[in-house]
Amino acid sequence: MSGVLKREPAPALEREPADRVLEAAARLPALPAYLYDLPALDEHAASVRAALGEVELYYAVKANPDAELLRVLARHVDGFEVSSAGEHAHVSALLPGARLALGGPGKTDAELRLPHHRLHVESPYELRRLLATGLEADVLLRANPDLPVEGAALTMDGPFGMDEAGLAECLPLFTRRVRLRGLHAHLASGLDAAQLLRLAGALLRTGHREVNLGGGMAVSYTSGERFDWAAYGAGLAALRAGRRLRVEPGRSLTAYCGHYVTEVVDVKRVRGRAYAIVLGGTHHLRTPVTKGHDQPFTVLPTGGGPGVAGEPVTFAGQLCTPKDVFARNVVTSVRAGDRVVFGMAGAYAWNISHHDFLMHPRPAFHHLGL
Template sequence: MTVATPAQASIWEPAHAAGLPAYVYDLVGLDAHAAAVREALGDVELYYAVKANPDPELLRALAPHVDGFEVSSGGELAHVRGLFPGVAVALGGPGKTDGELFADVTRLHIESPTELRRLLAPGRPADVLLRVNLDVPIDGASLAMGGGATPFGMDPQGIAECVRLLEKQDVVRLRGVHAHLASGLDAPRLLELAAVVLDYARGLGATEINLGGGMAVSYADPEALFDWRSYGEGLARLRRPGEVLRIEPGRALTVYCGRYVTRVIDVKRVHGELFAVVAGGTHHLRTPATKGHDQPLAGRGRVAGEPVTIVGQLCTPKDVLARDVPVRLEVGDVIEFAMAGAYAWNISHHDFLMHPKPAFHYIREAV
């Protein structure tokens, strides 16, 4: 399977350092990766979770390989519809506004009995999946969205209440079940959860099951890729005739195609520890600060050196991109952070201190 990895050579020309910081998206690599995922999944439906990265060029690269897009707000819906007017769209997320609840979408993920009652009141047609939160152990997840008391989805009692409400009318159509219980799981663990969800859905008579996303991505070991082949084969074994299975990955599709490229402004030692201050920072790339990891550096040929902590320009000690990186850095050096294609720019606090925003560049041809 083809993906971009930090071992690959630099994608930025040093002569262009004046245009930094910048995000660089490898659309060629993304196209190859998405095609490989699509092939590995067989006839499992593939929706892209737009929340991971809504960049229009990334969405255009993904569109030929996906069956639709999953959105979590009216803003994301308008964004996708503006790019692809007729594409299939599933809308989910808690706390839907009336505009979102009554939007024209392919599938609506219902989060609560109250939400369903609001939908039923005006008697408008809709096709819905009920989002279930099963009380099951979720080991090894980086983020738990279910498996116990969380604000997401419904327990079986809530699902039963929704089923009773739907049985009393025929305008809002129950199409099946949606479950996104956790993020950061490998293929065997996701298949274990899929088996539990499928067993529950079959008990309701559901034949359309959205198993969510949550495929593991390792920032500590970027070469450790999710096993899409075994996941697709496992889902094929679990699926029964007549069932429609759908997944909605986000990070695992786009994270490898993006890099955050910047330059070193200052190198200094404070109480014995070495710091490199770069242009930009976590107001551009918030992921390492929120998840508590080091953003991996990309590019070959770097000279080993004393461990250095790479920080940004913000007036907060949390503005750290990577700690104790064993590489020699000097003022003016251009550095590239890999795995910046998901939950990076779009979740960052852009206007804190009002620094300039990064540029965006796209690789459209193989190099």
């Protein structure tokens, strides 16, 4: 049974996971654990690749660097966007020869020396430091244009990239060894296809022959509705006009294939409100507390302890903080001993969580094979 939001009683928090996921979750020997559905990822990535046509597809490794996920994605993407020496080393060792775009603010001198297909330069000083290495490089200048971004979950303003003055300062610095290839602009996250296409149209008016449009494709944790890749691909095809376009999604590729499986250890009432306490917590899955949403879940009714039926329940973890919450006041039925499968845990989940707080055991990791 899937939990249903009390304030939005019509849609379930998620579409029921595939039977293979629920069957595997019920058999896991130890909890908490992450369970990645590789066939689902393979199918989704293939559909995105087909929708984009001639537009290049890079995966933003920061969303989830799990090795098995990267191996599946390598079948469908043109390259990987990495934002540190650590990510660069990880992908290079796992997938030798993969095309890497090196981005991120505050690059060290050592990072500027790393081999790459494209290097996203964040400032005039960073470009001057790159020139001082004496190495060859193919550069995209990261732009931070003053464009309206309405309805975004997150805007990448402030320290990211350059305004028009910074870009102008960079232009005369390029040489035969350090070559300007075009523009990079990741402006916001949580946008639908129409919004991203409007931004793309504005960015392409700059006249650059190569443009990386970044990611930011919306992912809904409540409705289950996915980003319209077909509309986005068709829109970019109309805008491309012979230019080299690239996108670098992260969350919208891997979020759907990940599941965090745990067990309810207690169900109790405090001042009339019901709480289900689960093994683990947001030190394993930081997404819901970071984004302020209720993480979608499915309860596997295998327990025989105290519980509640058909009423609002808040799911909390084992941490000594009131912020350790997965979902608040969600109408469901649950008992101590039940297993809970939190869905959409394939991006910005384990890899951004504060693992060592309270020093609980780390989760296991399992992969459903192709």
